[in-house]
Structure formats: C-alpha cells, structure tokens
Amino acid sequence: MSLADLPDAIDLSHHLSVVARARRVSPLKSLQKYFGKSGIIQLGGGLPNPTYFPFVSLSAEVMVPESFTISPQPSSFEWLWKFLGKEVPYGKTTGISIPKYPTAPDDLNLARALQYTPAIAQPQLQAFMTRFVREVYQPAYANYAVLVNMGNTDGWNKALTTLCDPGSGVLVEEWTYASAMAAMIPCGVSPVPVRMDAQGMRDDSLRVVLEGWDEVQRGMSRPRVLYLVPVGQNPCGSTMTAERKRRIYDVCVDFDVVIVEDDPYYFLQMGAYVPREDRPSSSPLCGEEARYIASLVPSFLKYDYQGRVIRLDSFSKTIAPGSRLGWFTCHPVFAERLERQGETTTQAPCGFSQALVIKLLTEWRYEGYIRWLQGLGVEYRQRRDFFLDCLAEEFHLRITPASGGVWGGTDVYTATAKRGEKPGVMFSFVPPTAGMFVWMTLHVENHARFSAENQEPLEMELWTRLAEAGVLFCPGWMFAYDGFVDAPDGTVGSSNTPGGHFRVSFSNAELGDLRRAVEIFARVLGEFFAEE
Template identity: 35%
Template sequence: MVAPPFPPTDVSLHAVTDTEAVPIADPSISLVEQIKLRRVKKGPFVAGIAAKTDSENFKDQEKNKDRPAAKRWGDLLTLESRSRKPSSLKAAAKFLAQEGLISLGGGLPSSDYFPFENIGAKVPTIGEFSEEETRVTGQEMTIGKHDVKEGKSVFDLSIALNYGQGTGSAQMLRWVTEHTEIVHDPPYKDWSCVLTPGSSYPLEQVYRMFGNRGDYVLYEEFTFATAVETAFPLGLRPCGVKVDAEGLLPSDLDEILSNWDEKARGAKKPVLLYTVPSGQNPTGATQSESRRREVYSVCQKHNLLIIEDEPYFFLQMDPYGETASAPTTNTEQFLKSLVPSLLSMDVDGRVIRLDSFSKVIAPGSRMGWVVASAEITERITRHNENSVQNPSGIAQVLMHRLLDETWGHEGYFEWLGYIRKEYTRRRNVILKACETYLAPLNGVATWVPPMAGMFLWIQIHPPAGCEDENDLQKIEQKIFDECINEKVLLTPGSWFMAEGKEQLKKNGKLFFRATYAAASEEAMVTAIERFSGALRSVFEIRG
C-alpha cells in the first residue's frame, strides 16, 4: 500500500477541519471500507501544529445518534481530578483554524530550527512480515520535515516535533478512533479516545481520578505486579478476587462486594476493578465471552468502573493440541475469531480500556491510548496537559506513517494475525517441553495451556512429607534458588499476589510463571529441562 496523494497546502497553524458527519449506511460494506469512504467524503484532512480535536470528529455519527449516552461518573471523581482546569494555552489552539490568522500568541518554536530533515525506517511489506522477508522485500519509509506542504502526507516532522495537545496528535487520534470502532464498536454514544505514553501512566491517572488514600482497588488475586505497585504510593489498598482457569470469578467478586463491611475494612466499597481479560498476566487465563458478560453484570450491580487492561487481546490463540486455524487476511474473519472485549459489551460507559502497541509492535514506542466515556477522557486530557503533554512526537509520526499511510487498517490486522501465529507456535514449543520434562515428575508440576498472551502459569504441588511443606514461602524460595543454580529464571508466583506474599498462607497454592515471548525455541526447551532439574533437586525426585 502506498501513501495516498495529499493536496499541497500550508497547514502549519491549522486545527482539524474534517468534522462533517458522513452517513455510510450500506451494511454489506465492511467497517474498514466504510471508514475509507467516510474519509473520501470528508475531503482533505487538515491538521497542523497542536491541532485541537477529539474522537467525535472521526466516529460514525449516523450510527451513534440513536445510542444511549454513558452514565455520569463525576460524583466518583477525587478532589484532585475535579480540580483540574483546561489549559488556557492549549485551548487557544482552536483559533488557529481561522483563515489568515497570524499567531504571536503561543510558544511554538519554528521548525526551521529542528535539526532533523527526515527520518527513515525499513518496514515489512504486507504479507511478508518475518525478519528475513523484511530484509529482502521490506519498504523504505521516509518522513520529511515538510511532507505536508509538499503534498506527500498529512503528518510530518514540522508538526510531530512541535508541541501538541493533551489528546495526542489529530492524525493518530483519527487512526485509534477508527480502530476502536472497527474492533470494539462501543454500544453507547459518547465514547472517546485519548493518546497516552503507554498504559502504565494512564493507569496511575485513573487511580488518582477515582481513588483516595485508604480506598481499595479490586484485582485478580494474582495480578500484574506493576498495577499494584503503581497504586501503593497513592495510598490505595489491594483486594484480591479469586480466579480459575478462565480468570476472574464473578461469584467471588459479587460475594466480596455484597458482604463488604466498611467498619471492618476501614474503607468504603471499592469503585475500581482492574482486570486483564485476555492472556492474563501472570496466569495466562482468558475470560470467555460468557465469563466477561458475568463480570460486567456484577460490576453493574455494584456500580464498579472496570479498568480493562488488554495488551494481549490480539494474541488470542487456538486451543493447544487442535489443528491451528489457517492465518486469514480477511479483517472481519480475524476479528470474529477473538473473544469480544468488555468495551464491546459496555452499555453504561463504565469500562476504561487501556490499549497500547507494547506487545504487538514495540514497548519502546511508548504509544498507547485510553477508550472511555467522554467525561472520563476529558479528565485524562486535562491531566495530560499539565504533566506528560502527549506521547513522543517521533513515536506518533512513525506509528502513523506505518499504520495509516503504509499498512492501513487491513495491513495492521494482517500483521496482528502474523504475530498471533508466531506466539502460538512459541506457546506450543514450551508446552511440548513441559510434557517432556515436567509431566514425568509424578504430578509435582501442572499447568493449563494458555489461550492467549505470553505466559505459562505452572502450579507446584509439594509431595507429601516434604520438609517445610506447610511453609510455602520457604519452598518457593528453595525452588527459586535452585533454578538460579541451574541457570534458569522463572518468576515466583508470590511476586504477583495482589495482597502480597502473606496471601500464600491464605491461598495455599504455589506457582511459577514462565514466558515464551523472548527466548529462542531451543533455549525455551533447555530452560524447562533445567526447571525440571531444579524441582527434582528440591523434592529429591529420582528416576
């Protein structure tokens, strides 16, 4: 796919102008094609330095007009969040669209003094994604300082390297809004997107928006360690919810909240649930569609906001042992193969979805976005304006040139299908190694094949009569130390306990997490063999 032609125009100080709603009513046309038609009917996309815009400019207004609005969440906002006011300097950008306006008002440096004439990268051609193929058939992608003036693109270095809006660039905001509409199509009217530097930072923002010191946040009992560590300095306390092979247990969530004792807990009922529904870190569990609907129903009953952290959503896989589905280049078939997101079920605007490119493009891109009700994304935008501003301009223009003008939406979904296939193969390698080296250990190690993500969760069952069998912390440490002696590193499960290592006594289960994301296939097999050796040594298993 080549970049479309763009009319040469001076857009150095213009805001977004393509705000007209364009109805595309033919249901036989795919969502991707509808978006292409919508772009054509809206005409040239004009978005210059610090262009002020929001997702409403890029959504299907006709489809949304009869949908309900989100519930209002202002009464749950903290004093800090309610106190944030719009940036007067950022707000002034709306005047830049006036024809003939000469601006001496902002502190925008001239691009004449940006010491980058162009930047380039070699990227895969659609359908030829491997490193070897990219070396041979990859295409050179060059981004110049004045591509917009020269009619080569809608985004260039003169715009990307200058100051931007708290929403992120209009160019990338258009892309993520369209992507959200294609993949999730939230069933309420006033959803919106805002760009962020990855997902960890907006998670902290959400905590600060809805959590006061001493409040509780609900998590899976084993959860992404950073999610708890981010909350701790803010004075927020974790409450773990039981999990099974499908992840979060709605019945336990309901029981915890139905029996919440404010006096005993020293805090009001929680208003935030943090969950990773697909390929959960660390357990690898994936919530089925029915499980997600049950979780959502419990959250409606108790008026919880759901932080849906989904870095592994597109890494959903065929069940282990089944014949792998043939990779598809059809976008709609690819999307139908995925378990629907909580966002796609959200009729209330209670889901705050954290998305990023960290696990599907590169974590160093520091590019992510939040999808939530416009009321919530407006507060996040205000927070951005007085902190990080927006993701790196270089990251934004690189991602836009790759995803929008080189691959397009269809090409990106083909890429996602490719990496899903690659991670599926890696998962199968580590599972086969477990069958070879861990299965003979008389039931000491068991596991459930993951259906998504990058992690294998291995449960350890100490043999009867094992020394220190009632002190799981000591056993876990012995296994970890012996693993290091065997020159293999797996992560102890207690590192992921929402309520800390003391939870081991209450939980009574011992786990180790292995990842199949980075090591070579040969090295993964060797690592599992060494892990088996460590378990044999600790538990004195012979034969």
C-alpha cells in the same frame, strides 16, 4: 447498529476523584487551540522554531503486513526459527519516510510531530484509533471518546488517580498484574481480591464481595473501581468468555462500579493447546477480516451501554514496547479529565514514536494492520506450543480436571520426573489461551523439607538455584494481592495456596534458548526434589 441508534453514556461524574475534580485546563495549553488557525501570528507560546530541528526527515524499513502466515505449518515454524536465529533477516520490507515540512496541509510532517502539541494524538493517529475502536470493539453507546496515552502502564496510573482517592479500594483478581498493585499502594489505594477460576474473575464472587461489604470491618467504603486483565490474564494466562464479561458488567451496573479493562494481549488470543502428537499439520485461522474479528472474544466495550468501562489499549505488544504509545476508550467525562492530567504530566506521547507509528499504519492501512495482527497471533501460538512441547519432552505430563481454585473448570497438566525414582507431582499448569506466560504451581509440599512455614522460602530457594544455573523465571509471590496488603480473614487467601508459583514467559527467547531453559529447569528441579 449505527452510532445514531446507540444511547449516550450515563452521567458518571460522581466517580471522579478529588484530584481529578480539581484539575483545570493548563493555562498555556489553552492557547493551543489557536495555533493552527489560518493567518494567525503566533507569539504566545514558547515553541522552538522547527527550522532549528536537526531532523530533515525520518526514514525506516518496515515489514509488510503479510510477513507472518495465518495458517501455521511446519514450514512456517522453520522460517520463524531462522528469523529468530538471524539467518533470514526480515523477509519482504518496504521503506517509509516522513519529511520535515508537509507538501499538503494535512500531510504528516516532523515540524508538527516534533513540536509541543496538546495531550491528544496527532490527527492521523486519532482517526485511525477511532475507526479501529468502532470496527473491532464496537462500543454499545454512541459518545465514547478515544484519547492517546503512553502505553497501558501510563494509562492505568492516570485512570487510578482520576477515579480513586486515598483510603479507597480497587477490586482485583486474586492473582493480578504486580505493577498495577504497586501503583496503588503509594496512592493510599488498597487492592481488594475477588476469587478466580479458569476464566479469570468470577462474577458470583464479585457479587458476594460487594453485597457483603462491611465498611467498619474493612475500614473503607465499598470499592467503585474494578481492575482486570481479561485476555491472557497476567499472570495466569486465562481468557474471559463473552458470557462471563456480560455477567461481570451486570454486577458492576448493580453496584455502580467502573471497570478498567487492561487488555494488552487482546490480539494474542491463541486458542487451546493441543499436544504435538494430536496436532494437525496445518491449522488455518480466519483469514477474512470480519471473520477474524468475530473469532476474537469481545471486549467489555461491546456490552458497555452506560460508559462505565475504561479500556486500555497499547501498541507495545503489537508493534514495539519502546513506542510508548497506547490509548483510552472511555466515557467523555473521564477522557476530558484524563486529558487535563496529561497536559501537566506527560503531555503528548513522543513525537518520534507517533510519527513512525502513524506512517507505518498509513502504509499498512487499517486492513493491513488487521492482517498483521492475525499473523502475530499465530506466531505467539507457535511459540507457546513449542515451549509446552519442550516440557512434554522433559517431564511426564498428565491431564487431570481441576476441582476448583484459579483453574476450576479446566484441565490441569501435572508434571512428574521422567528420570530418577522420585515420585510425586513436581509442578502443574494450565496451557494459556492468550498472552505470553505460563503460570506454574510448584508442588513444594512434595519436597522432603516442606512445612507450612517454609513453603515460600522453598519457592525462592528453587528460584535462586534456577537463576544461578542460567534460567530466570518470575517468582509468583509478586502477583498475589497479599504480597502488598493483608486482607481480612476469609476473603480469598491466595497466600494460603499450597506451594509456590512461577510465571514463565515464552515470548522473547530464541527457540534454541527456550529448549535449553527447559532442560536446565528439568535438571535443577529433579535435583531439588531428590533431596532428603
């Protein structure tokens, strides 16, 4: 379907916060529309002269898009092991260079990239992001806008202050990204939990929360913003299906809710974990571009015919976190207000980062970036499989169906000791289907010193022992909505879930270190549960 066949977004300007409504075009930034006008003598802005920029050119060696296979095989994983062990540095590379001054008017150049610029992307990056959104996410309305930001953390903070006033609430999954909640609290905004299952937020629970909202009991108006991480959910690692997204979107239409789709792990979709003994020797993915894109679970944008989704994308997980570069896709009214905010806060993202990423994407082209993303997903899938294989070597893992809770509707792996005589489940988990994390439930109720009052101290005691033994996990309490605020009785009650939790990342450590970490975890856990 072409853009001409799609509707425009509906009017959602009533969702703007008091602060967002009050923003005006920055007086100095309003001059910038004239800076590129042919023949104009620019004496209005306080722009440094690029002659005095000390950078004559910017060069880098970059990997080629085909650096990673899209058909994982044992030989591929051996290459990865050598790569991470620094034995094989990079494979094939190509050089890129950005000059200080352009040869042609539209050439990428440092004189422009390193200058003060509007709070929008460089033209080449804007064109790339616009095409990428159109072809990969396929929004269901015509006049969506794409606006650069400094990554998803910056994007969420800007969206939060654009949509929320002090005293309001934001609907979140009962376990959710800790920094997102930490950003709300100083703004006087409260996280409002909604029950989860193995696909993330439940649409039926969302409807119950919104239908039964009591402003007197809750002390605030019904929330009009929903925040979630739908792919590789942080911390639980779940992925929301297309049908669940449709139903959640329909609920948000019924109750006039704006969805903030924070989706940094979108291209790290890796499918179900298969134990090593059942795994085929090779597992080819969709190599052809259109088939690959079709294999990914759709974004909320594909169902957004009203413009009520603000999607946050980032280059942090696909190129480098230090690039501090990402973008919004959203309603044009929201984009205009977000741009006004950027003018007086972050301005534009770093010119060095934009220049390097633009040059990289220009070298790779759209098709090359898609190929890079395919290979990247395979690499993280192999990392996940390796880590879970290590757990299977150190523990007896048994698969049991979950009867409910955040893992309802899927199979749970429960772990018992391979060594010693201590019975009982020590921890359980569901293999993530995307992202970078394994979410573990600790069964401290099987510890001799367990009581209802000391389950959280037991979690932190074990966490401390592991850290002192040389392995650092992320304690689970950070991701609980009520780690920040107390919700009324009967809402969700994640703090009443038995046991503790760890979020364990398999994304960064070298493979040998991952194996050693699991060995240490098994030893410390065995000692912990053996205590009387």
